Every structure is written in C-alpha cells, then in structure tokens.
Amino acid sequence: LTDKTPAALVEHALAGNRRAIGRILTWVENARPEGIEALRLLYPRTGHARIVGVTGAPGSGKSTLVNRLALEERKRGRSVGIVAVDPSSPISGGAVLGDRVRMEELFGDPEIFVRSMASRDALGGLAETTGQVISVLDAVGKDIVIVETVGVGQAEVDIVQEAHTTIVVVIPGMGDDIQAMKAGLMEIADLFVVNKADRPGADNVAAQIRQMLSLAPASAARRPLILKTEATTGKGVAELVTAIDEHWTYLNEERRLDRYQNERARRQVLALARDTLSARLERLSTDDPSVARLIEDVADKRVDPYSAAEQVLEKYFPVRSPDRNP
Amino acid sequence: LTDKTPAALVEHALAGNRRAIGRILTWVENARPEGIEALRLLYPRTGHARIVGVTGAPGSGKSTLVNRLALEERKRGRSVGIVAVDPSSPISGGAVLGDRVRMEELFGDPEIFVRSMASRDALGGLAETTGQVISVLDAVGKDIVIVETVGVGQAEVDIVQEAHTTIVVVIPGMGDDIQAMKAGLMEIADLFVVNKADRPGADNVAAQIRQMLSLAPASAARRPLILKTEATTGKGVAELVTAIDEHWTYLNEERRLDRYQNERARRQVLALARDTLSARLERLSTDDPSVARLIEDVADKRVDPYSAAEQVLEKYFPVRSPDRNP
Numbered sequence: 001l002t003d004k005t006p007a008a009l010v011e012h013a014l015a016g017n018r019r020a021i022g023r024i025l026t027w028v029e030n031a032r033p034e035g036i037e038a039l040r041l042l043y044p045r046t047g048h049a050r051i052v053g054v055t056g057a058p059g060s061g062k063s064t065l066v067n068r069l070a071l072e073e074r075k076r077g078r079s080v081g082i083v084a085v086d087p088s089s090p091i092s093g094g095a096v097l098g099d100r101v102r103m104e105e106l107f108g109d110p111e112i113f114v115r116s117m118a119s120r121d122a123l124g125g126l127a128e129t130t131g132q133v134i135s136v137l138d139a140v141g142k143d144i145v146i147v148e149t150v151g152v153g154q155a156e157v158d159i160v161q162e163a164h165t166t167i168v169v170v171i172p173g174m175g176d177d178i179q180a181m182k183a184g185l186m187e188i189a190d191l192f193v194v195n196k197a198d199r200p201g202a203d204n205v206a207a208q209i210r211q212m213l214s215l216a217p218a219s220a221a222r223r224p225l226i227l228k229t230e231a232t233t234g235k236g237v238a239e240l241v242t243a244i245d246e247h248w249t250y251l252n253e254e255r256r257l258d259r260y261q262n263e264r265a266r267r268q269v270l271a272l273a274r275d276t277l278s279a280r281l282e283r284l285s286t287d288d289p290s291v292a293r294l295i296e297d298v299a300d301k302r303v304d305p306y307s308a309a310e311q312v313l314e315k316y317f318p319v320r321s322p323d324r325n326p
Numbered sequence: 327l328t329d330k331t332p333a334a335l336v337e338h339a340l341a342g343n344r345r346a347i348g349r350i351l352t353w354v355e356n357a358r359p360e361g362i363e364a365l366r367l368l369y370p371r372t373g374h375a376r377i378v379g380v381t382g383a384p385g386s387g388k389s390t391l392v393n394r395l396a397l398e399e400r401k402r403g404r405s406v407g408i409v410a411v412d413p414s415s416p417i418s419g420g421a422v423l424g425d426r427v428r429m430e431e432l433f434g435d436p437e438i439f440v441r442s443m444a445s446r447d448a449l450g451g452l453a454e455t456t457g458q459v460i461s462v463l464d465a466v467g468k469d470i471v472i473v474e475t476v477g478v479g480q481a482e483v484d485i486v487q488e489a490h491t492t493i494v495v496v497i498p499g500m501g502d503d504i505q506a507m508k509a510g511l512m513e514i515a516d517l518f519v520v521n522k523a524d525r526p527g528a529d530n531v532a533a534q535i536r537q538m539l540s541l542a543p544a545s546a547a548r549r550p551l552i553l554k555t556e557a558t559t560g561k562g563v564a565e566l567v568t569a570i571d572e573h574w575t576y577l578n579e580e581r582r583l584d585r586y587q588n589e590r591a592r593r594q595v596l597a598l599a600r601d602t603l604s605a606r607l608e609r610l611s612t613d614d615p616s617v618a619r620l621i622e623d624v625a626d627k628r629v630d631p632y633s634a635a636e637q638v639l640e641k642y643f644p645v646r647s648p649d650r651n652p
Contacts, residue, residue, distance in 0.1 A: 285595075
C-alpha cells in the first residue's frame, strides 16, 4: 500500500486486501473526506450482501452467537463481515470492545472480516456510519454482513433498520425490564432467539414472546419465528441460519427487497443532507457573533429558544418551495 | 379547563393545575404547535429546577430508586417532577411503562408530578422532547426534576446531558457487558450508585468502578462519588440525596452553572433549527418528483448517495457565509 489515495485503496480493497479495507473503514469512521471519496467509488458495487442485524440486552451472549453464526455461514460457503457496534464513550469515542477476544477460528479465516466500531457522534451519526461500514464490506464482496449492537436504545433500533433480517436475542430470567425491551424490539424483530436456552425459564421466555406477538395487529408483516440457541456450544445455530435464509427468500418475493432498497436510499440521502446542514448550523453558532449572542440571550431567558431558532433559519436557511414539476 | 388555548392552559399550569400541565405535556410530546406556543410562554419561568438524571442498565432497579429519591426530596420540602423515558416502539410509539405501577405514596402527593414518555421519534428527537418536558415541569415550579432513562444507548446519553447531576446505577453481578456499559457511562456520571447493595458482589462492583475512575485523566472534572443503596428498603437514599445536594453546590461554584446553561441553550437552539431543516428535507423527498427520482437512482446504484445529497442541498439549501460582523 504505497499509493494511499482513495482510488488506489479502493482498488486494493476490491482485490481483497484487508489492510486497504481497514484503512477505508477508519476513514469512514472518522468522517474523513477520503472515506466519502472511497464510498463514492465503492457505491456501484454495493447491493450484493445480505445484512443481518443482531441486537438484544447486555449479557444476552450476542457476541458469542454472532461468532457462531459467522462460522455456520462459512460452512455454507459464504464470506462474512462482522460489524460490532459498541455503546462506548461519547467523549473519548474509544472502542471498548475493540480488543474483545473473538474466537480464534474467526481470525484465521481470510473470508471473515471483523470490525469493532465506537459511537463517536451524538448527532445520530452512529446508524449512518454503521450503514457506511456495511456498504464497504458489501462492496468488497462479503456475502453476509452481520451487525451486532450492544444495547436496546433508539440508536440500536436505527442501526438494525439497515439490516435485511433483524434478530433479537433474549435470555431466560432477564428481570422486570425485559417486558419493556421486548416491546421496543418487537416491531423490528424478524426472528427472536432465546439464547442460553439450557437455562431454566427458556420455554417461559419463548412463551412470553409468543404471547406478545399474538397481540400484534393481524395486518402486521410476517410473524417472527422464535428459535432457541446455546451459543457457547453452537446448538441451534444451524437452524437459525436456515431461518435467516428463509427470511431472505421471503424478502425476495413481491418486490419487498426493492422497497427496502428504496427506503434505505432515501434514508441515506436525507441523512447525509441533514448532516451537512447540521454541521453548517454548528459552525454558525461560533462563527457568527450575532448567533452566539442570541444563544446567550436564550441562556439568560431573554429570548425563547423557538424564536432564536427561527431567527437563525430566516437568516441562513430561507425557505424554498419544492419544485413540483416532474 | 374550558378555555383550552395555550395561553389559558399555561396560566392554569402555573397555578398548579395538574390537568393543564398534563395537557401541555401531551402537546409537547406530540410536537403540536400548541406545545411550542406554551413553551414560548413558559420559557421565561424556567431555570429554577435542579435536574437529576438517573440511568443504567435494564434490571438495575432505577424506577424504585427514583421513587425513593422523590420521597426523600419531599421530606426535605422540595416539590418533585419525574420524567420516565421509555425505550419503546419506534413504530407505535406506545409508552410501555406508562402504566407501570408507581408507589402509591407518590401518587397521593400533589407536590409530585410523574410523567412517562415514549420514544416516538427516530431523528434524535427524544432528547429534545425530554428537554421540553423538563422545561415545562421546571417552569411550573418543580424544585427537582428527576429524569429516568431505561437503557444505556446514545439516546440515553443525550438525554442525561440535560441533567445538572447524572446518576449511573449499577448492580452486583451484571455480567460481561457491564464493562462496556460502564465505559460508556463513565464520562457522563456525576455519581455512581451500586443498587441492590445487599447482594453479593456489591463491593466488587464498587471496586471495579473505582479502578476505572482511577484511570481517568487527572485533568478530568470532579471525581464521581460511589454510593451504595438498597432501593427496595430505602437504605442509602438519604445519603444519595445529600450527595446530589453537594454536587449542586459544586456546580454553583466558579460559574460552572452559567456555562451549563449556555451550553444547554446552544444545544436547544441548534436542535430546533436542525429539526425544522430535517422536516423540510423529509417533505422534499416526497413533494419534489425530481428528488424522489434521485432517490430511486441511488437505490438502483446509478447515483451515489453523496452526490444525491449534494444535489438536494444545492437546489434547496444554498450556502450562505456566516456574518462575522459583531
């Protein structure tokens, strides 16, 4: 890697060079212009990978399950990308799980690429960056990209919206808050996995989920399956991969995938435009002294924040009517 | 409540009418124009309340602890608002904890106002709406507003940034992922609480936190205290309230509170402006057929999303240089 321009690295990445892929991902994560340049070049190559999201509460054994999933996909001859998204520091942005030990089997295999990501950006940028990392792994030819998120907040929900198939992992005996979590995750789940299914209470959790699902409106999409796994031994993982495959078949029926691609494109374009506008706003708050003064007036309760926001918009972002002509 | 204009309801709310407060909060949560109108009127009355954020992983006993905190604050003669933020459905927006049973003692007391909130908005709007709910409770005269968030994701971090004092709740024996969670929450915590401290391992968790804190740079702000509580019995809660009071005293030294208010005002103004721009973008994607077509081109990989976003911005949001004259 002597020539480190985006164009050169993209070429190396497309040829399977792991260091080139890694460097492009670092650019993307750090929101560097080189990352955007690389993504522009890679974009026409995307659209091949199947994206599988895995989410659930802390302690549910997601990482082990993801490792097992990756191994099973490899057995079926597919190359695998893993993106582990960490709920790490809003300030230092350090990837606390970056050094988490992944199973050795994974690291020896050139057809598996693992990336740990930190959540650096408070402006909802995590989902977007994750989407870009997925796009890179998709473009360089991974058949399956597994996105693992730790946590059950809105950011995680946003992230798994990037996935074709979303797996929600629960375990027996998770306490009171499981009700709350399940409700939040109910509508994004394509598959439920009761992991650590050897523990007492596994059937009980499965029954709880089944009952909540039965309350969903009949108009709702395909009812999610509920599977049991023991990630530490690998039990149930082959069945899980088969269920993921079946969900993929379902998506390919009746143009569902087209709608998904269109919705994803819409989200990407709007998010990028929004980010640019957001960055412009941030700069105005320091670069224009009258905006800085306005903010002080808000802090001192002389002006309300709504009027202040309106003044900023009027000055810098005047409304233009949409062009309705086709 | 016969006159249901914002001005009339604001007057009733300021006089302590709970139904008026409730209706204003519903407007605010549903992003209704009446809510903005009410907030404009209430804004000059804000700035009195102390805002306490309570966050931590699911199952840590946050709700019970918040109830205990509220009772202890009442003992000290302060009126209390509680805002419970739920990680609920991105689709239905239902507040799954809305019907959670709060201790009866709380509900009988006219000086306590409890509000459960759902997370309706995927665009990072939850923190903003929470901030507005806090502002309403502040303006109507609550001395303390306690914000409880379920979860440990970025959205929760954004929410607790609204707080003067942030309490991170952990419990003994939370499993592997506690490391990850603590790192994420380490830098936002003003106080750590080891709840369920009667369980084995409480000292161990406290020691783990202490050790992680000892690794923080010396330049960092005030080192957080670590307290132990048993929320179910109330043990340790009086000490916790005293620690919150001490943190308030600390904030009032050396103009730290002014800086906090200014930063909060900046965040509010920028978030409001950002939301308006974001809504304009969303509308364009349906109202302007050429934008809709551009998105289809992105979905079909004929145009990359970066170029598409640029085209939308050029057409509707041309850059205006900041006015640098004071």
